[in-house]
Amino acid sequence: MPPASTKAAATSASADTRLSPGAPGYRRLSLALFAAGLATFALLYSTQALLPAISAEFGATASAASWTVSAATGALALCVLPLSALSERFGRRAMMTASLAVAVAVALLVPLAPNLESLIALRALQGAALAGLPASAMAYLAEEVRPKALVAAIGLFVAGNSIGGMSGRLVTGWVAQMWGWRAGLAAVGLTSLLCALVFRALLPKARHFTPGTLNPKALASTVRGHLSDPLLVRLYVIGALFMTVFGAVYTVIGYRLVEAPFSLPQGVIGSIFLVYLVGTVSSAAAGELVGRLGRRGALYLAVTTTAAGLLLSLADSLAAVLAGLVLITAGFFAGHAVASSSVSRTAKTGRAQASALYQSAYYLGSSAGGTLGAVAFHAGGWAGTVLIGLVAVLGVVSVTLYGSLSARTQARRLQLAAS
Numbered sequence: 104m105p106p107a108s109t110k111a112a113a114t115s116a117s118a119d120t121r122l123s124p125g126a127p128g129y130r131r132l133s134l135a136l137f138a139a140g141l142a143t144f145a146l147l148y149s150t151q152a153l154l155p156a157i158s159a160e161f162g163a164t165a166s167a168a169s170w171t172v173s174a175a176t177g178a179l180a181l182c183v184l185p186l187s188a189l190s191e192r193f194g195r196r197a198m199m200t201a202s203l204a205v206a207v208a209v210a211l212l213v214p215l216a217p218n219l220e221s222l223i224a225l226r227a228l229q230g231a232a233l234a235g236l237p238a239s240a241m242a243y244l245a246e247e248v249r250p251k252a253l254v255a256a257i258g259l260f261v262a263g264n265s266i267g268g269m270s271g272r273l274v275t276g277w278v279a280q281m282w283g284w285r286a287g288l289a290a291v292g293l294t295s296l297l298c299a300l301v302f303r304a305l306l307p308k309a310r311h312f313t314p315g316t317l318n319p320k321a322l323a324s325t326v327r328g329h330l331s332d333p334l335l336v337r338l339y340v341i342g343a344l345f346m347t348v349f350g351a352v353y354t355v356i357g358y359r360l361v362e363a364p365f366s367l368p369q370g371v372i373g374s375i376f377l378v379y380l381v382g383t384v385s386s387a388a389a390g391e392l393v394g395r396l397g398r399r400g401a402l403y404l405a406v407t408t409t410a411a412g413l414l415l416s417l418a419d420s421l422a423a424v425l426a427g428l429v430l431i432t433a434g435f436f437a438g439h440a441v442a443s444s445s446v447s448r449t450a451k452t453g454r455a456q457a458s459a460l461y462q463s464a465y466y467l468g469s470s471a472g473g474t475l476g477a478v479a480f481h482a483g484g485w486a487g488t489v490l491i492g493l494v495a496v497l498g499v500v501s502v503t504l505y506g507s508l509s510a511r512t513q514a515r516r517l518q519l520a521a522s
Contacts (some may be wrong), residue, residue, distance in 0.1 A: 113120075113347040114354075114358075120310065121246075121247055121248055121249045121309075121311060128307045129248075129252075129442060131305045131306070131307055132247065132248070132256075132305075132306065132307055133301045134301070135241055135301070135304075135306035135307075136243075136244070136256075136261065136263065136302075136306070137260065137263035137266075138262045138263065138298040138301040138302045138305070139199060139236060139240060139263065139299075139302045139306075140240070140260045140261065140262070140263025140264040140266075140267060140268035141258075141263040141264070141266050141270065141298050142203060142206075142267060142294075142295040142298035142299055142302070142491065143203075143206075143233055143236055143237065143263075143264060143267060144263075144264040144266075144267035144268040144271065145267040145268065145270060145271030145291050145294060145295055145298075145408060146206050146207070146210055146229060146233060146267075146291065146292075146295050147175055147176065147179065147229075147230065147233055148172060148175075148211070148271060148272065148353070149210070149271050149275060149287075149288055149291045149292075150171040150172055150222075150226065150269055150275075150288070151172050151272060151353055151354060151357070152271075152272035152273075152275050152276045152279075152357055152369075152372060152373045152376060153275050153276075153279055153287055153288070153357075153369075154168045154169065154171070154172075154354065154357050154358065154373075155183055155357050155358055155361045156279055156283075156284040156369060157171060157219070157222070157284060157381075158505070160284070161219040162317075163219055163484070164481065164482060165355070165358050165477045165481055166474065166477040166478050166481055168219070168477075169354050169473050169474055169477040170223050170474070171219075171222055171223055172226075172350075172354055172472045172473045173224050173350075173354075173469075173470040173474050173494065174223045174224075174226045174227040174230065175218070175226040175227060175229055175230030175233075176230055176350070176466040176467075176470045176473070177230065177463065177466070177467065177470040178227040178228070178229075178231040178234070179230040179231065179233050179234045179237075179462070179466045180234075180326065180462070180463045180464075180465075180466035180467040180469075180470065181231070181234075181463070182230075182231040182234035182235075183235075183237065183459045183462045183463050183466070184326070184456065184459040184460065184463055185236040186198065186202070186234045186235035186239075186459075187235075187239060187242070187456055187458065187459035188456070188459075189235070190239040191244065191456075192340025194309060195239040195242055195243035195246070195309060196243070196306060196308065196309055197236065198235045198236075198239045198283040198307075199239050199243070199302070200302075200303055201235060201238050201242060201296075202232055202233055202234065202235030202236040202239075203233075203236060203298075203299040203302060203303075204518035205232035206229050206232040206233045206236075206295070207292065207295050207296045207299050209225060209228050209229040209232060210288070210291065210295055210296075211289070211292045211293075211296075212225060212293030213225050213226065213229065213288050213292065213495070214285040214286070214289040214292070215285075216433075226241075230466075231516050234462075237458070237462045240260055240488065241257065241260075241408065241443065241446070241447050241454070241458035241462075242301065242447075242454045242458050243259055243309065244256050244447065245447040245448075245450075245458075246309065246311045246452045246454070247307070247309060247310065247311055247434050248299065250448065253431065253444060253447060253448060254413035255390045257440060257443060257444045257447065258386045258388070258390055258440045258444070260475065261319060261382075261386040261389075261439060261440045261443070262382070262383040262384075262386045262436075264382075264386075264436075266379065266380070266383055267298075267379060268376065268379050268382075269351075269376045269378075269379030269380060269382075270294070271291050272373050272376035272379075273292075273374060273376055273377065274287065274290050274291060274294065274373070275287030275288065275290065275291055275372050276323065276369055276370050276371075276372055276373010276374060276375060276376075277369075277370040277373055277374070279369050279370075279373070280368055280369040280370035280373075280445065281370075282288070288301050297473075306504040322456065325452070325453035325456045326453075326456055326460065328452075328453070329453065329456060329457050329460055330460070331448070333506075333509065334367065334445075334449055334506070335446060335449055335450065335457060335460070337342070337502050337503075337505070337506050338442050338445050338446050338449070338461060338503050339446075339460055339461055339463075339464040340464065340498070341402065341438070341466040341499050341502055341503065342439065342442045342443065342444045342461050342464050342465040342468065343465060343467055343468035343498045344468060344495045344496070344498045344502070345405075345409075345435055345438045345439055345442070345465075345468070345469075345495070345499060346435075346439070346465045346466065346468035346469045346472060347430070347468040347469070347471055347472035347475070347491070347492075347495040348409060348413070348435060348472060348474065348491075348492040348495045348496060349435045349469070349471025350469040350470070350471070350473040350476065351472040351473065351475060351476025351479070351488050351491045351492050351495075352413075352428070352431055352469065352472075352492060353376075353474065354472070354476050354477055354490065355430070355476045355480045355485070355488045356372075356375065357372050358411075358477075358480060359424075359480070359485050360372050360375065364419055365421055365424075375428065378407070378425065378428045378429050378432050379432060379435045381429050381432045381436075382432045382435065382436035383436075384433075385432075385433040385434075385436045385437040385440075386436040386437060386439065386440040387495050388437070389401065389436075389441050389444065390438035390444075391443075392437060392441070392497070393441060396426040398441060398445055399462070399503055399506065399507055401437065401438075401441045402438055402441055402442070402499065402503045403503060404434075404437070405434045405435070405437040405438030405441065406434065406438065406499045406500055406503070407434070407493050408430050408431075408433055408434030408437070409430065409431050409434030409435055409438070409492075409496055410434075410493060410496045411433060411434075412426075412427040412428065412429065412431035412432075412433075412434060413489050413492045413493055413496070414427075414489070414493075415427035416428065416485070417489055418487065430459045431492075436497070439465070442461070443458070443461060446458055446461045466473060468495075470490070472492075472495070472503045475491050476488045476491055476492075478503075479491050
């Protein structure tokens with residue numbers, strides 16, 4: 104006969120009406136957020152593979168053209184917290200739908216930009232619109248999915264990010280080679296429109312959302328509470344540093360590959376981003392990694408993989424560069440999935456704000472990485488960009504190691520107090 108505690112756990116699990124794999128609606132939820140993640144990254148980084156072509160048309164340097172990416176990610180970072188507060192009042196589903204709708208509308212205007220300044224301005228507006236989606240999606244999953252399935256569900260959302268980033272760059276690269284970079288951006292806008300329609304049609308209505316009030320004092324108090332939590336702060340820093348590496352590498356890689364000794368055409372450079380498929384696998388496998396190695400062990404594996412990829416990419420061999428990108432991408436997406444899911448599990452209240460703070464740090468890291476990577480490339484070539492990435496990787500190791508030491512110290516204190 105099973106013990107009472109086992110019976111109680113079984114009763115509690117059966118009473119939990121949140122979704123889990125195999126339950127009605129879970130597949131629809133997964134596909135809907137996969138489509139949203141795909142559209143988000145395709146739109147957010149739509150100009151990244153086209154930077155050499157944009158530089159050529161407007162006579163801009165790599166660092167100037169990189170602002171078409173950094174402006175979008177920077178605006179997202181600044182707007183994600185206030186829009187997450189709106190999602191607490193009007194609902195995650197409504198916020199995600201509105202964000203995608205506005206971002207897609209702006210995407211259809213981006214190809215018409217007459218100069219670099221207006222292109223950067225439109226991209227900033229697009230990033231601000233997209234800000235309502237990532238944090239709301241994380242909070243929606245935390246509310247609608249059972250805790251044991253949360254890492255896997257967020258992994259699928261992040262996998263949509265990786266495929267969106269890959270397909271967006273792939274489409275823009277080949278379309279731009281045939282018809283110019285403006286046509287490439289238009290193709291991404293139309294593809295994202297289709298994703299937005301799929302998202303809206305499939306996403307189940309929220310069953311566990313409780314509307315809150317728009318209280319600035321309460322919001323400030325919630326934010327202060329999250330920023331005073333050492334674990335959450337470490338996760339925010341880790342997300343920012345991982346994205347600094349990723350932003351630097353993928354903002355600059357097109358400039359490296361268009362130059363000697365590679366001298367690749369635009370379409371082939373866009374195809375390089377097929378390595379994002381590796382990110383799809385590594386992010387979806389994040390839950391299994393955490394189960395086997397623990398959160399810190401999974402992060403150590405992610406940073407080791409990323410650092411190895413950075414060093415390998417220094418070789419003047421296309422095969423070595425591609426292998427380096429594979430390792431960088433796998434390490435980044437695994438680390439991001441682990442850190443972002445840990446935020447959702449750590450925050451017991453104000454989950455949207457907790458996720459929003461993570462997203463702010465994450466995309467500020469992207470903006471910093473893109474800008475610093477381009478400046479470093481201009482000053483020291485690809486080796487300069489790699490140096491920026493290695494410094495960020497060292498930062499992740501330091502923060503994770505500090506967390507491990509802090510946990511051990513706290514455990515010793517508890518043992519002493521108990522004795």
